[in-house]
Amino acid sequence: MKGKNHWNWKSGHIDKRGYKIIYVNSKPTREQRFVMEKYLKRALKKREIVHHINGNKIDNRIENLKVMSNSEHRKLHIILEKQSKIKNN
């Protein structure tokens, strides 16, 4: 054990909620939003959420990311949570 409780990933780090934060023009940005904006070639709106398809918040490959509206995203997570409860039973 090296006793490090956070690690650096390139110029970024992991925030308290488990998202990868990178610095874009010295502004802290969630990496998944940055990756998606590059892919879409436009800025994301505040109400657009970038969802991690496999549930891994630091897996920011474009194929793991999906843009959803806030309400769609909330509904999806309710469904996913129910499914994981069924699996765990």
Ligand SMILES: [Zn+2]
């Ligand atoms: Zn999500």
